[in-house]
Amino acid sequence: MSPLPDNLKVGIDSIDQRHEEFYTLFEVLKKAGDSEFLEAFDAVILHTQGHFSEEEADMEKIVYPNKAEHIQEHKKALEEMNYFREKASSGKLMFAKAYAKDRLEDWFRNHLLNMDSDLARVINKSSY
Numbered sequence: 615m616s617p618l619p620d621n622l623k624v625g626i627d628s629i630d631q632r633h634e635e636f637y638t639l640f641e642v643l644k645k646a647g648d649s650e651f652l653e654a655f656d657a658v659i660l661h662t663q664g665h666f667s668e669e670e671a672d673m674e675k676i677v678y679p680n681k682a683e684h685i686q687e688h689k690k691a692l693e694e695m696n697y698f699r700e701k702a703s704s705g706k707l708m709f710a711k712a713y714a715k716d717r718l719e720d721w722f723r724n725h726l727l728n729m730d731s732d733l734a735r736v737i738n739k740s741s742y
């Protein structure tokens with residue numbers, strides 16, 4: 615079964631595919647024990663960097679009014695992930711685990727429902 619809930623699909627395969635990958639890695643992160651957490655978190659961060667870059671490359675191909683705001687949200691999210699990655703590697707694993715469990719999924723969900731859905735709408739309109 616797809617890890618990406620149907621109501622979070624935007625209907626553009628390349629975007630949905632990236633979101634599937636995020637959810638797959640995120641599921642591993644949520645289940646990770648203490649000794650596996652850093653590796654799983656690194657996998658999520660690495661994926662997210664590539665995911666955001668590809669999305670930002672998509673924005674370059676169209677006239678996208680919310681580009682600056684969208685890129686800013688990506689930047690903030692990656693900064694936050696890296697901040698908690700630092701915490702995790704300096705022995706404050708509980709902070710990072712709480713972030714991953716309570717905050718990251720909500721952030722991603724909201725971002726997807728607002729920003730990424732909006733981007734998908736503009737891409738769809740641009741292809742006609």
Ligand SMILES: [Fe+2]
Binds near residue numbers: 730
């Ligand atoms: Fe995005």
